[in-house]
Amino acid sequence: MTPRSLAEAARAAATLMLTAALLLGGDARAADAAAVTHYVLDPAKSSLEFTFLQAGAQNKGRFTRFQVAFDFAAANLAAGRLDVTVDINSVDTGDQERDETLRGADLFAVAKFPQAHFVASQINRTASGYEAVGKLTIRGVTHDARVPFAFRTATENGATVGYMTGKTSVRRLDYGVGQGDWKATDQVGNDVGVSFALRLAAH
Amino acid sequence: MAVRNTEHRWGALSQLFHWLIVVLIIVQVTLASLADDLPPSARKLALLARHKSVGITILMLVILRLLWRSLNLTPLLPDTLKPYERFLARFTHAALYVLLFAMPLSGWMMSSARGFPVSWFGFFTLPDLVPKNKSLYEALLTTHETLAWVLAAVVTLHVAAALKHHFMHRDDVLRRMLPFTTTPGPKA
Numbered sequence: 001m002t003p004r005s006l007a008e009a010a011r012a013a014a015t016l017m018l019t020a021a022l023l024l025g026g027d028a029r030a031a032d033a034a035a036v037t038h039y040v041l042d043p044a045k046s047s048l049e050f051t052f053l054q055a056g057a058q059n060k061g062r063f064t065r066f067q068v069a070f071d072f073a074a075a076n077l078a079a080g081r082l083d084v085t086v087d088i089n090s091v092d093t094g095d096q097e098r099d100e101t102l103r104g105a106d107l108f109a110v111a112k113f114p115q116a117h118f119v120a121s122q123i124n125r126t127a128s129g130y131e132a133v134g135k136l137t138i139r140g141v142t143h144d145a146r147v148p149f150a151f152r153t154a155t156e157n158g159a160t161v162g163y164m165t166g167k168t169s170v171r172r173l174d175y176g177v178g179q180g181d182w183k184a185t186d187q188v189g190n191d192v193g194v195s196f197a198l199r200l201a202a203h
Numbered sequence: 204m205a206v207r208n209t210e211h212r213w214g215a216l217s218q219l220f221h222w223l224i225v226v227l228i229i230v231q232v233t234l235a236s237l238a239d240d241l242p243p244s245a246r247k248l249a250l251l252a253r254h255k256s257v258g259i260t261i262l263m264l265v266i267l268r269l270l271w272r273s274l275n276l277t278p279l280l281p282d283t284l285k286p287y288e289r290f291l292a293r294f295t296h297a298a299l300y301v302l303l304f305a306m307p308l309s310g311w312m313m314s315s316a317r318g319f320p321v322s323w324f325g326f327f328t329l330p331d332l333v334p335k336n337k338s339l340y341e342a343l344l345t346t347h348e349t350l351a352w353v354l355a356a357v358v359t360l361h362v363a364a365a366l367k368h369h370f371m372h373r374d375d376v377l378r379r380m381l382p383f384t385t386t387p388g389p390k391a
Binding site for chain 1: 243245248249251252256317320321322323326328335
Protein backbone atom coordinates (compact mmCIF):
# COMPACT_ATOMS: atom_id res chain seq x y z
CA MET A 1 0.00 0.00 0.00
CA THR A 2 1.39 3.40 -0.95
CA PRO A 3 1.66 6.10 1.66
CA ARG A 4 -0.92 8.12 -0.29
CA SER A 5 -3.54 5.42 -0.23
CA LEU A 6 -2.79 4.83 3.46
CA ALA A 7 -3.56 8.47 4.20
CA GLU A 8 -6.75 8.24 2.21
CA ALA A 9 -7.81 5.16 4.08
CA ALA A 10 -7.12 6.88 7.40
CA ARG A 11 -9.18 9.88 6.33
CA ALA A 12 -12.04 7.65 5.25
CA ALA A 13 -11.95 5.78 8.55
CA ALA A 14 -11.94 9.04 10.51
CA THR A 15 -14.92 10.36 8.56
CA LEU A 16 -16.77 7.12 9.15
CA MET A 17 -16.09 7.20 12.87
CA LEU A 18 -17.09 10.82 13.16
CA THR A 19 -20.33 10.17 11.33
CA ALA A 20 -21.07 7.19 13.53
CA ALA A 21 -20.29 9.18 16.64
CA LEU A 22 -22.60 11.98 15.52
CA LEU A 23 -25.35 9.53 14.66
CA LEU A 24 -25.02 7.63 17.92
CA GLY A 25 -24.77 10.81 19.96
CA GLY A 26 -27.79 12.26 18.24
CA ASP A 27 -29.72 9.09 18.81
CA ALA A 28 -28.79 9.09 22.46
CA ARG A 29 -30.03 12.64 22.89
CA ALA A 30 -33.32 11.89 21.10
CA ALA A 31 -33.81 8.78 23.20
CA ASP A 32 -33.15 10.86 26.34
CA ALA A 33 -35.90 13.33 25.51
CA ALA A 34 -38.38 10.61 24.68
CA ALA A 35 -37.58 8.48 27.74
CA VAL A 36 -40.46 8.48 30.15
CA THR A 37 -39.64 9.41 33.71
CA HIS A 38 -41.74 7.99 36.51
CA TYR A 39 -42.42 10.41 39.33
CA VAL A 40 -43.83 9.80 42.78
CA LEU A 41 -45.13 12.30 45.31
CA ASP A 42 -43.08 13.99 47.99
CA PRO A 43 -46.01 14.33 50.44
CA ALA A 44 -44.17 16.61 52.87
CA LYS A 45 -43.70 19.27 50.21
CA SER A 46 -46.98 18.98 48.35
CA SER A 47 -50.42 20.45 48.86
CA LEU A 48 -53.89 19.81 47.52
CA GLU A 49 -56.29 22.58 48.51
CA PHE A 50 -59.81 23.67 47.73
CA THR A 51 -61.88 26.81 48.11
CA PHE A 52 -65.63 27.05 48.41
CA LEU A 53 -68.28 29.62 49.04
CA GLN A 54 -69.94 29.13 52.44
CA ALA A 55 -72.65 31.54 53.57
CA GLY A 56 -71.47 34.06 51.00
CA ALA A 57 -67.80 34.01 52.02
CA GLN A 58 -64.77 32.19 50.56
CA ASN A 59 -63.58 29.34 52.75
CA LYS A 60 -60.56 27.06 52.40
CA GLY A 61 -59.76 23.44 52.97
CA ARG A 62 -57.22 20.81 52.02
CA PHE A 63 -56.62 17.10 51.82
CA THR A 64 -53.60 15.99 53.79
CA ARG A 65 -53.32 12.44 52.38
CA PHE A 66 -53.16 11.71 48.68
CA GLN A 67 -50.98 9.73 46.25
CA VAL A 68 -49.69 10.79 42.87
CA ALA A 69 -48.02 8.76 40.15
CA PHE A 70 -46.87 10.67 37.09
CA ASP A 71 -45.21 9.36 33.93
CA PHE A 72 -43.88 12.11 31.77
CA ALA A 73 -41.59 12.86 28.85
CA ALA A 74 -41.74 16.29 27.24
CA ALA A 75 -40.91 14.82 23.82
CA ASN A 76 -43.27 11.89 24.14
CA LEU A 77 -46.49 13.20 25.61
CA ALA A 78 -48.37 10.17 24.32
CA ALA A 79 -46.59 8.05 26.93
CA GLY A 80 -47.67 10.37 29.72
CA ARG A 81 -49.99 9.29 32.50
CA LEU A 82 -51.22 10.95 35.69
CA ASP A 83 -52.88 9.07 38.51
CA VAL A 84 -54.08 10.80 41.68
CA THR A 85 -55.85 9.12 44.59
CA VAL A 86 -57.21 11.26 47.41
CA ASP A 87 -58.02 9.94 50.86
CA ILE A 88 -61.27 11.83 51.50
CA ASN A 89 -61.06 11.12 55.23
CA SER A 90 -58.07 13.45 55.37
CA VAL A 91 -60.27 16.46 54.57
CA ASP A 92 -59.24 19.42 56.72
CA THR A 93 -61.13 22.72 56.60
CA GLY A 94 -59.75 23.85 59.94
CA ASP A 95 -63.03 23.11 61.69
CA GLN A 96 -63.68 19.71 63.21
CA GLU A 97 -67.45 20.00 63.16
CA ARG A 98 -67.42 21.04 59.50
CA ASP A 99 -65.01 18.23 58.58
CA GLU A 100 -67.29 15.68 60.26
CA THR A 101 -70.25 17.11 58.35
CA LEU A 102 -68.27 16.84 55.09
CA ARG A 103 -67.48 13.17 55.81
CA GLY A 104 -71.16 12.45 56.45
CA ALA A 105 -73.56 10.54 54.21
CA ASP A 106 -75.10 13.65 52.58
CA LEU A 107 -71.75 15.07 51.46
CA PHE A 108 -68.65 12.94 50.78
CA ALA A 109 -70.07 9.76 52.37
CA VAL A 110 -66.55 8.55 53.22
CA ALA A 111 -67.79 5.33 54.80
CA LYS A 112 -68.96 4.23 51.35
CA PHE A 113 -66.60 6.25 49.13
CA PRO A 114 -63.31 6.66 50.98
CA GLN A 115 -61.34 7.80 47.93
CA ALA A 116 -61.54 10.20 45.03
CA HIS A 117 -59.58 9.28 41.95
CA PHE A 118 -58.31 11.09 38.88
CA VAL A 119 -56.62 9.15 36.12
CA ALA A 120 -55.40 10.69 32.89
CA SER A 121 -53.76 8.74 30.09
CA GLN A 122 -53.60 11.72 27.78
CA ILE A 123 -51.36 14.71 28.36
CA ASN A 124 -51.67 17.65 25.97
CA ARG A 125 -49.47 20.66 25.51
CA THR A 126 -51.35 23.97 25.89
CA ALA A 127 -50.45 27.61 25.37
CA SER A 128 -49.48 27.98 29.01
CA GLY A 129 -48.30 24.47 29.88
CA TYR A 130 -50.03 21.12 29.82
CA GLU A 131 -53.36 19.57 30.53
CA ALA A 132 -54.22 16.10 31.74
CA VAL A 133 -57.33 14.68 30.13
CA GLY A 134 -58.97 11.87 31.98
CA LYS A 135 -61.67 10.68 34.34
CA LEU A 136 -62.44 12.08 37.77
CA THR A 137 -64.34 9.94 40.26
CA ILE A 138 -65.77 11.44 43.44
CA ARG A 139 -68.38 9.77 45.64
CA GLY A 140 -68.66 6.92 43.12
CA VAL A 141 -69.58 9.22 40.22
CA THR A 142 -67.22 9.48 37.24
CA HIS A 143 -67.02 12.33 34.75
CA ASP A 144 -64.54 13.41 32.10
CA ALA A 145 -62.19 16.08 33.41
CA ARG A 146 -59.40 18.25 32.07
CA VAL A 147 -56.84 19.50 34.54
CA PRO A 148 -54.43 22.19 33.37
CA PHE A 149 -51.01 22.24 34.98
CA ALA A 150 -47.53 23.63 34.72
CA PHE A 151 -44.57 21.30 35.08
CA ARG A 152 -40.88 21.94 35.45
CA THR A 153 -37.99 19.80 36.52
CA ALA A 154 -34.96 20.62 38.56
CA THR A 155 -31.90 18.82 39.83
CA GLU A 156 -31.62 18.89 43.58
CA ASN A 157 -28.73 17.13 45.31
CA GLY A 158 -28.07 15.21 42.10
CA ALA A 159 -31.63 13.88 41.86
CA THR A 160 -34.30 14.91 39.39
CA VAL A 161 -37.43 16.42 40.90
CA GLY A 162 -40.53 17.75 39.22
CA TYR A 163 -42.78 20.60 40.32
CA MET A 164 -46.38 20.41 39.20
CA THR A 165 -48.81 23.23 39.91
CA GLY A 166 -52.26 24.03 38.69
CA LYS A 167 -55.81 24.87 39.49
CA THR A 168 -59.16 23.82 38.25
CA SER A 169 -62.72 23.80 39.45
CA VAL A 170 -65.20 21.06 40.14
CA ARG A 171 -68.97 21.33 40.37
CA ARG A 172 -69.68 19.36 43.53
CA LEU A 173 -73.28 18.52 42.57
CA ASP A 174 -72.10 16.80 39.35
CA TYR A 175 -70.62 14.19 41.69
CA GLY A 176 -73.49 14.09 44.18
CA VAL A 177 -71.49 15.87 46.90
CA GLY A 178 -74.58 17.39 48.46
CA GLN A 179 -77.70 15.35 49.04
CA GLY A 180 -80.95 16.47 50.63
CA ASP A 181 -80.73 20.07 51.89
CA TRP A 182 -77.10 20.25 50.75
CA LYS A 183 -78.26 20.25 47.12
CA ALA A 184 -79.10 23.91 47.62
CA THR A 185 -76.31 26.19 46.45
CA ASP A 186 -77.32 29.39 48.24
CA GLN A 187 -75.28 28.57 51.36
CA VAL A 188 -72.62 26.26 49.91
CA GLY A 189 -71.66 27.08 46.34
CA ASN A 190 -71.64 24.46 43.60
CA ASP A 191 -68.25 25.51 42.21
CA VAL A 192 -65.30 24.29 44.24
CA GLY A 193 -61.88 25.61 43.29
CA VAL A 194 -59.10 23.03 43.46
CA SER A 195 -55.43 23.97 43.47
CA PHE A 196 -52.33 21.85 43.80
CA ALA A 197 -48.63 22.39 44.20
CA LEU A 198 -46.78 19.09 44.09
CA ARG A 199 -43.16 18.14 44.47
CA LEU A 200 -42.46 14.90 42.65
CA ALA A 201 -39.38 12.76 42.88
CA ALA A 202 -38.10 10.92 39.79
CA HIS A 203 -38.02 7.22 40.46
CA MET B 204 -94.37 64.21 61.88
CA ALA B 205 -91.13 66.11 61.59
CA VAL B 206 -88.03 64.21 60.51
CA ARG B 207 -85.92 65.85 63.20
CA ASN B 208 -86.37 65.52 66.95
CA THR B 209 -87.80 68.33 69.09
CA GLU B 210 -87.44 68.88 72.84
CA HIS B 211 -90.75 67.06 73.28
CA ARG B 212 -90.85 64.40 70.63
CA TRP B 213 -88.69 61.96 68.68
CA GLY B 214 -88.65 62.78 64.97
CA ALA B 215 -89.47 60.31 62.20
CA LEU B 216 -85.87 59.23 61.56
CA SER B 217 -85.12 58.56 65.24
CA GLN B 218 -88.34 56.55 65.50
CA LEU B 219 -87.50 54.62 62.36
CA PHE B 220 -84.06 53.67 63.79
CA HIS B 221 -85.63 52.68 67.12
CA TRP B 222 -88.39 50.47 65.76
CA LEU B 223 -86.34 48.97 62.93
CA ILE B 224 -83.74 47.84 65.47
CA VAL B 225 -86.54 46.43 67.69
CA VAL B 226 -87.85 44.35 64.78
CA LEU B 227 -84.36 43.18 63.81
CA ILE B 228 -83.56 42.14 67.39
CA ILE B 229 -86.73 40.00 67.40
CA VAL B 230 -85.57 38.48 64.09
CA GLN B 231 -82.14 37.82 65.66
CA VAL B 232 -83.54 36.01 68.69
CA THR B 233 -85.78 33.92 66.43
CA LEU B 234 -82.97 32.94 64.03
CA ALA B 235 -80.56 32.13 66.87
CA SER B 236 -83.02 29.95 68.77
CA LEU B 237 -84.09 28.08 65.61
CA ALA B 238 -80.44 27.41 64.73
CA ASP B 239 -79.51 26.39 68.29
CA ASP B 240 -81.82 23.38 68.18
CA LEU B 241 -80.43 22.00 64.92
CA PRO B 242 -77.56 19.57 64.28
CA PRO B 243 -74.97 20.74 61.71
CA SER B 244 -77.00 20.99 58.50
CA ALA B 245 -77.63 23.18 55.48
CA ARG B 246 -80.61 24.70 57.29
CA LYS B 247 -78.54 25.61 60.34
CA LEU B 248 -75.90 27.17 58.08
CA ALA B 249 -78.58 29.24 56.34
CA LEU B 250 -80.13 30.41 59.63
CA LEU B 251 -76.76 31.41 61.09
CA ALA B 252 -75.76 33.17 57.85
CA ARG B 253 -78.94 35.28 58.11
CA HIS B 254 -78.30 35.87 61.81
CA LYS B 255 -74.83 37.23 61.01
CA SER B 256 -76.06 39.40 58.13
CA VAL B 257 -78.88 40.85 60.25
CA GLY B 258 -76.43 41.42 63.12
CA ILE B 259 -74.11 43.42 60.86
CA THR B 260 -77.17 45.35 59.64
CA ILE B 261 -77.99 46.27 63.27
CA LEU B 262 -74.37 47.37 63.77
CA MET B 263 -74.60 49.65 60.71
CA LEU B 264 -77.97 51.02 61.87
CA VAL B 265 -76.74 51.77 65.38
CA ILE B 266 -73.75 53.68 64.00
CA LEU B 267 -76.08 55.77 61.82
CA ARG B 268 -78.47 56.16 64.73
CA LEU B 269 -75.77 57.56 67.02
CA LEU B 270 -74.58 59.91 64.27
CA TRP B 271 -78.14 61.16 63.84
CA ARG B 272 -78.51 61.50 67.60
CA SER B 273 -75.37 63.65 67.74
CA LEU B 274 -76.74 65.95 65.02
CA ASN B 275 -80.08 66.35 66.76
CA LEU B 276 -81.85 67.49 69.89
CA THR B 277 -82.54 64.74 72.38
CA PRO B 278 -86.05 65.07 73.81
CA LEU B 279 -85.88 66.08 77.47
CA LEU B 280 -86.67 63.73 80.32
CA PRO B 281 -89.83 64.78 82.20
CA ASP B 282 -89.26 67.30 85.02
CA THR B 283 -91.12 65.05 87.39
CA LEU B 284 -88.35 62.44 87.53
CA LYS B 285 -86.48 61.91 90.77
CA PRO B 286 -82.67 62.08 90.49
CA TYR B 287 -82.27 58.30 90.82
CA GLU B 288 -84.89 57.78 88.07
CA ARG B 289 -83.02 60.23 85.88
CA PHE B 290 -79.81 58.29 86.50
CA LEU B 291 -81.53 54.95 85.85
CA ALA B 292 -83.00 56.23 82.56
CA ARG B 293 -79.63 57.52 81.38
CA PHE B 294 -77.87 54.34 82.48
CA THR B 295 -80.40 52.08 80.74
CA HIS B 296 -80.18 54.01 77.47
CA ALA B 297 -76.37 54.02 77.57
CA ALA B 298 -76.34 50.28 78.34
CA LEU B 299 -78.64 49.63 75.37
CA TYR B 300 -76.31 51.49 73.01
CA VAL B 301 -73.26 49.68 74.39
CA LEU B 302 -75.02 46.33 73.96
CA LEU B 303 -76.14 47.19 70.43
CA PHE B 304 -72.43 47.47 69.60
CA ALA B 305 -71.21 44.62 71.79
CA MET B 306 -73.67 42.03 70.47
CA PRO B 307 -72.78 42.24 66.75
CA LEU B 308 -69.08 42.85 67.46
CA SER B 309 -68.78 39.81 69.73
CA GLY B 310 -70.68 37.77 67.14
CA TRP B 311 -68.43 38.96 64.33
CA MET B 312 -65.28 38.26 66.41
CA MET B 313 -66.68 34.84 67.34
CA SER B 314 -67.16 33.96 63.67
CA SER B 315 -63.63 35.15 62.84
CA ALA B 316 -62.17 33.11 65.70
CA ARG B 317 -64.05 30.07 64.40
CA GLY B 318 -62.48 30.65 60.98
CA PHE B 319 -65.79 31.40 59.26
CA PRO B 320 -65.62 34.77 57.48
CA VAL B 321 -68.79 36.87 57.81
CA SER B 322 -70.61 37.87 54.66
CA TRP B 323 -73.31 40.53 54.51
CA PHE B 324 -76.12 38.70 52.67
CA GLY B 325 -73.55 37.45 50.16
CA PHE B 326 -72.91 40.99 48.87
CA PHE B 327 -69.54 41.45 50.53
CA THR B 328 -67.29 39.67 52.99
CA LEU B 329 -66.18 41.43 56.15
CA PRO B 330 -62.56 41.28 57.28
CA ASP B 331 -61.72 38.89 60.10
CA LEU B 332 -61.47 40.79 63.39
CA VAL B 333 -59.34 38.21 65.19
CA PRO B 334 -57.23 35.28 64.01
CA LYS B 335 -58.66 31.77 64.07
CA ASN B 336 -58.31 30.36 67.57
CA LYS B 337 -60.41 27.65 69.15
CA SER B 338 -60.25 28.75 72.79
CA LEU B 339 -60.86 32.37 71.80
CA TYR B 340 -63.90 31.19 69.82
CA GLU B 341 -65.25 29.37 72.87
CA ALA B 342 -64.70 32.42 75.10
CA LEU B 343 -66.45 34.68 72.55
CA LEU B 344 -69.35 32.24 72.21
CA THR B 345 -69.88 32.42 75.98
CA THR B 346 -69.55 36.22 75.85
CA HIS B 347 -72.07 36.52 73.00
CA GLU B 348 -74.58 34.32 74.84
CA THR B 349 -74.08 36.11 78.15
CA LEU B 350 -74.49 39.52 76.50
CA ALA B 351 -77.73 38.28 74.92
CA TRP B 352 -79.12 37.60 78.41
CA VAL B 353 -77.86 40.98 79.66
CA LEU B 354 -79.58 42.62 76.67
CA ALA B 355 -82.79 40.76 77.48
CA ALA B 356 -82.61 42.06 81.08
CA VAL B 357 -81.92 45.67 80.05
CA VAL B 358 -84.65 45.58 77.38
CA THR B 359 -87.08 44.30 80.03
CA LEU B 360 -86.15 47.22 82.28
CA HIS B 361 -86.52 49.65 79.34
CA VAL B 362 -89.96 48.30 78.36
CA ALA B 363 -91.15 48.23 81.99
CA ALA B 364 -90.05 51.86 82.42
CA ALA B 365 -91.85 52.94 79.23
CA LEU B 366 -95.04 51.23 80.38
CA LYS B 367 -94.71 52.71 83.88
CA HIS B 368 -94.44 56.20 82.35
CA HIS B 369 -97.46 55.59 80.15
CA PHE B 370 -99.84 53.92 82.60
CA MET B 371 -98.70 55.18 86.01
CA HIS B 372 -97.14 58.61 85.43
CA ARG B 373 -99.50 59.16 82.48
CA ASP B 374 -96.84 61.26 80.72
CA ASP B 375 -95.82 61.27 77.05
CA VAL B 376 -92.50 59.38 77.36
CA LEU B 377 -93.84 56.31 75.48
CA ARG B 378 -96.11 58.22 73.11
CA ARG B 379 -93.34 60.47 71.85
CA MET B 380 -91.52 57.41 70.46
CA LEU B 381 -94.70 56.11 68.78
CA PRO B 382 -95.66 57.07 65.25
CA PHE B 383 -99.29 58.09 64.57
CA THR B 384 -99.68 59.72 67.97
CA THR B 385 -99.81 63.33 69.08
CA THR B 386 -97.97 64.61 72.08
CA PRO B 387 -98.83 67.71 74.08
CA GLY B 388 -96.33 70.50 74.33
CA PRO B 389 -95.56 73.53 72.24
CA LYS B 390 -95.98 72.99 68.51
CA ALA B 391 -93.43 74.35 66.10
